[in-house]
Amino acid sequence: MASASRAFSRALRTAAPTLRSTTTRSARLAALSQATQRKPWQRGFTSSSDEDGPDKYPGNPTGLLVGAATLFTGAVVYGLYTQKPELFGQEPKRRIFVPRFGDYQKVYDAIAKRLHEHDNYDDGSYGPVLLRLAWHASGTYDKLTNTGGSNGATMRFAPESDHGANAGLKAARDFLEPVKEAFPWITYSDLWILAGVCSIQEMQGPKIPYRAGRSDRDLSFCTPDGRLPDASKDGSHIRAIFGRMGFGDREMVALSGAHALGRCHTDRSGYHGPWTFSPTTLTNDYFKLLLDEKWAYKKWNGPKQFEDVKTKTLMMLPTDMELVKDKAFRKYTELYAKDNDAFFKDFSDAVVTLFELGVPFEQPEDLRYTFKSSFD
Numbered sequence: 001m002a003s004a005s006r007a008f009s010r011a012l013r014t015a016a017p018t019l020r021s022t023t024t025r026s027a028r029l030a031a032l033s034q035a036t037q038r039k040p041w042q043r044g045f046t047s048s049s050d051e052d053g054p055d056k057y058p059g060n061p062t063g064l065l066v067g068a069a070t071l072f073t074g075a076v077v078y079g080l081y082t083q084k085p086e087l088f089g090q091e092p093k094r095r096i097f098v099p100r101f102g103d104y105q106k107v108y109d110a111i112a113k114r115l116h117e118h119d120n121y122d123d124g125s126y127g128p129v130l131l132r133l134a135w136h137a138s139g140t141y142d143k144l145t146n147t148g149g150s151n152g153a154t155m156r157f158a159p160e161s162d163h164g165a166n167a168g169l170k171a172a173r174d175f176l177e178p179v180k181e182a183f184p185w186i187t188y189s190d191l192w193i194l195a196g197v198c199s200i201q202e203m204q205g206p207k208i209p210y211r212a213g214r215s216d217r218d219l220s221f222c223t224p225d226g227r228l229p230d231a232s233k234d235g236s237h238i239r240a241i242f243g244r245m246g247f248g249d250r251e252m253v254a255l256s257g258a259h260a261l262g263r264c265h266t267d268r269s270g271y272h273g274p275w276t277f278s279p280t281t282l283t284n285d286y287f288k289l290l291l292d293e294k295w296a297y298k299k300w301n302g303p304k305q306f307e308d309v310k311t312k313t314l315m316m317l318p319t320d321m322e323l324v325k326d327k328a329f330r331k332y333t334e335l336y337a338k339d340n341d342a343f344f345k346d347f348s349d350a351v352v353t354l355f356e357l358g359v360p361f362e363q364p365e366d367l368r369y370t371f372k373s374s375f376d
C-alpha cells in the first residue's frame with residue numbers, strides 16, 4: 001500500500017501541469033488588474049492560481065491515469081488480502097457470528113410457526129409441555145450451592161432425563177430439534193428457555209423479557225433427583241422447594257398460575273386431566289376455579305387428586321389445593337382471581353427470575369429482549 005501511494009503522489013506531481021489553465025497571458029493580466037482595482041475587503045479569498053498562474057510544471061495526463069490505476073489496483077489487492085486471505089495462501093478468515101436481537105426473534109418466530117402448525121398434540125398445542133420443559137430445566141436451581149438452573153440443558157442426559165418429574169418432556173425436546181438444526185448457533189439451554197417464553201406469549205400470556213447467554217454443559221452437571229416439587233405434598237414442601245430457588249410466597253402462587261395451561265397425563269405423572277376449560281390460553285381461570293368451584297377427591301385407582309364436583313372434567317393436585325387452604329397463599333390466590341393484570345405482571349416477573357436462576361449473563365438486565373408475538 002505504501003508503495004502504491006508513493007507512486008500516486010509521484011504521478012500527481014508529473015501530471016499537475018495538465019491542470020494548468022489555458023488562460024492567455026493577456027487574460028491573466030486583465031484579471032490581475034481587476035483584482036487590484038477592488039478594495040481589499042472586496043477581494044475575498046482570491047485563490048493563488050488567480051494571482052500566480054495555475055502552476056509552473058510542464059507535464060502530461062498519462063501520469064495521473066497511471067497513478068490512479070496503481071492506487072486502485074493496490075486498494076483492490078489490499079482488500080482481497082484482508083477479506084479473502086485464502087487467495088494468497090493464508091488461513092481463511094474466520095467470521096465470529098454474534099447473534100443479536102433480530103436473530104433470536106427469528107428463532108422465536110420459528111418456534112411460534114411450529115406451534116401453530118402442529119396443533120394436533122394434546123389439547124391443540126405443544127405450548128404447555130414446552131413451558132414445562134423450560135420450568136423443569138430452571139427449577140433445579142439451588143441458591144446455596146449455586147447449582148442447577150437452566151444453564152447447561154443437562155436434561156438432555158440420563159440420569160436427569162429419567163427423573164420421574166421429567167417424564168414426558170422428551171416430546172418437548174424432540175419438538176425443538178428441527179429448530180436447533182435450523183439455528184445451530186443457539187445453545188440448547190437458550191433454546192429451551194426461549195421456547196418457554198414463546199409458548200407463554202403465543203398462548204396469550206404476558207410478555208416475558210429474555211436474556212441469552214446460557215451454555216450447554218456435559219452430564220457431570222446433572223442435578224440429583226428430588227429438586228422438583230412433588231404434587232402429593234403440602235405447603236411446607238412447596239415453600240421448601242421454591243424457597244431453595246429463592247422465591248417467596250407471592251411468587252410461588254403467581255408461578256402456580258401456569259397450571260391454567262396443559263394437563264396431567266396418567267402415563268407421565270400418574271395424575272389425569274386439565275385444570276381449566278381453556279388449557280391452551282393463559283388466563284387467571286386457575287385461581288378463579290380454585291376459589292369458585294367445589295372440589296372433591298376423585299374416586300379412582302390413581303394417586304390422590306381432586307375433581308370439580310359440577311362437571312368432573314377438571315382436576316387439582318394436592319399442591320394446587322394448598323393455595324386455598326394455606327392462609328398466606330390464599331391471599332394471593334384471591335388477588336389473582338380478581339385481577340388478571342396483577343396476575344400477568346407478577347407471573348411475568350417471577351418467570352423471568354425463574355428462567356435466569358444461576359445463569360452468568362453478560363447481557364445486562366436492562367437490555368433484555370422482548371419478542372414480538374405472532375399476533376402483535
Ligand code: HEM
Nearest residue numbers: 128129132135229230231255258262263264265268269319
Ligand atoms: C408445586 C409446584 C408444582 C407441582 C407439584 C407441579 C406438578 C405438575 C404435574 C404433576 C403436572 C402433570 C405432568 C403430566 O402428567 O404431564 C404438571 C404439569 C404442568 N406444569 Fe406443573 N407443577 C408445579 C409448578 C409448576 C410451575 C411453577 C410451572 C410453570 C411456571 C408449571 C407448569 C406446568 C405446565 C405448563 C404443565 C402442563 C404440561 C403438559 O400439559 O404437558 N408447573 N405440573
